[in-house]
Amino acid sequence: MEEYCEVVGCKNPKFKTVSKKEAEKVFSLSTQKTKVHLCKEHYKKFKKETKEDRKIERLTWV
Numbered sequence: 001m002e003e004y005c006e007v008v009g010c011k012n013p014k015f016k017t018v019s020k021k022e023a024e025k026v027f028s029l030s031t032q033k034t035k036v037h038l039c040k041e042h043y044k045k046f047k048k049e050t051k052e053d054r055k056i057e058r059l060t061w062v
C-alpha cells in the first residue's frame with residue numbers, strides 16, 4: 001500500500017513519519033492517528049519549524 005503526505009491538500013508520497021503532536025504545531029493534518037506521514041518538502045519545513053520551536057521552549061521552560 002502506497003502512503004502519502006497527510007498535510008491537508010498535499011498529495012506527495014510519504015518521505016518521513018513524525019509524531020502528530022509535533023506536526024500539528026506546524027501543519028493542518030488530515031489524520032486522527034498519533035503518527036503522521038510527511039513528504040520531503042513538508043518534512044523540511046517541519047524540521048525547520050520545530051527546531052525554532054524547541055529553542056523557544058527551552059527559553060520558556062528553564
Ligand SMILES: [Zn+2]
Pocket residue numbers: 005006007010011012038039040041042
Ligand atoms: Zn506534503
